[in-house]
Amino acid sequence: MKPVIASGIVALAMMVLFADVVSGQNYPNKSLRIVTAGLGGGSDFAARVIAQGITGPLGQPVIVDNRSSNIVGDIVAAAPPDGYTLLVIGSSFWIAPFLQKTSYDPVRDFSPITLAERSPNVLVVHPSVPAKSVKELIAFAKAKPGALNYGSSAPGSSSQLAGELFKAMAGVNIVNVPYKAMGLALNDLLGGQVQLIFGASAVAPHIKTGKLRALAVTTAAPSSLFPDLPTVAATIPGYEAVSVTGVLAPSKTPATVVNRLNQEIVRSLNTEDTKQKFFNLGAESVGTTPAQLAAAIKSEMASMGKIIKDTGIGIEGG
Numbered sequence: 369m370k371p372v373i374a375s376g377i378v379a380l381a382m383m384v385l386f387a388d389v390v391s392g393q394n395y396p397n398k399s400l401r402i403v404t405a406g407l408g409g410g411s412d413f414a415a416r417v418i419a420q421g422i423t424g425p426l427g428q429p430v431i432v433d434n435r436s437s438n439i440v441g442d443i444v445a446a447a448p449p450d451g452y453t454l455l456v457i458g459s460s461f462w463i464a465p466f467l468q469k470t471s472y473d474p475v476r477d478f479s480p481i482t483l484a485e486r487s488p489n490v491l492v493v494h495p496s497v498p499a500k501s502v503k504e505l506i507a508f509a510k511a512k513p514g515a516l517n518y519g520s521s522a523p524g525s526s527s528q529l530a531g532e533l534f535k536a537m538a539g540v541n542i543v544n545v546p547y548k549a550m551g552l553a554l555n556d557l558l559g560g561q562v563q564l565i566f567g568a569s570a571v572a573p574h575i576k577t578g579k580l581r582a583l584a585v586t587t588a589a590p591s592s593l594f595p596d597l598p599t600v601a602a603t604i605p606g607y608e609a610v611s612v613t614g615v616l617a618p619s620k621t622p623a624t625v626v627n628r629l630n631q632e633i634v635r636s637l638n639t640e641d642t643k644q645k646f647f648n649l650g651a652e653s654v655g656t657t658p659a660q661l662a663a664a665i666k667s668e669m670a671s672m673g674k675i676i677k678d679t680g681i682g683i684e685g686g
Contacts, residue, residue: 569650
């Protein structure tokens with residue numbers, strides 16, 4: 369390489385680096401927009417808690433923009449990578465490409481900022497099931513293949529993926545019964561029409577009354593939401609199936625801006641007030657580095673993508 373060309377390349381690299389630093393120093397100088405899914409859902413709740421927590425420290429208004437879950441990825445992927453348009457969305461967002469065609473790539477088209485919250489599923493059984501632990505449930509299912517049914521919501525939902533991952537890793541034959549809504553599956557579990565579900569916090573009251581028996585949580589480590597329960601992973605090493613919400617920005621957002629956003633969002637998520645808000649909703653607030661969120665996304669895409677492919681789960685059923 370000729371010296372003149374080499375020096376030109378170095379100069380260009382320095383200019384890009386300087387522009388990044390300057391953009392970070394001036395950021396933010398106008399309002400921010402958080403794009404998220406429909407009103408009332410878990411992503412919407414997380415977006416509003418985050419917006420409230422970072423508005424003051426950033427010194428700018430933070431507006432929550434609710435859109436259809438089908439287009440949130442398109443909107444943010446196409447936005448300028450300047451840190452003024454963010455995406456707060458659940459893990460179904462990066463699982464979606466395995467279930468249907470999407471115009472976005474969850475890894476290529478976005479810059480991870482932080483994981484915001486984690487909601488464990490709980491493996492619960494009807495009292496008629498003679499299993500008081502995950503080990504006993506697996507033994508019973510192996511002794512009577514196909515005799516147990518588990519209820520889940522829409523194909524590709526966290527409840528179904530948790531069940532299919534359990535079946536694959538435990539090597540058991542348990543039949544999936546899909547419902548249009550998780551509430552319907554829960555009602556049939558209470559009535560004994562299905563024998564188990566991987567449910568969210570809605571199962572808690574029924575555990576307390578004894579109408580359902582909780583065996584384990586689906587988080588890799590014990591959950592503060594269900595401190596008395598062991599993990600499925602204690603019996604099936606490596607098992608993890610949780611619903612999480614992440615904060616993303618368009619790809620190529622300057623590192624200085626990503627780091628500033630990460631700093632303020634994580635600080636907010638770690639406050640006792642924010643932790644309590646998520647806890648009351650049946651979730652745990654989580655603050656991570658951008659690299660940790662990126663690793664979590666890739667790990668879940670690998671594990672759940674394999675399950676979806678192996679089982680043929682699809683939007684229309686499976």
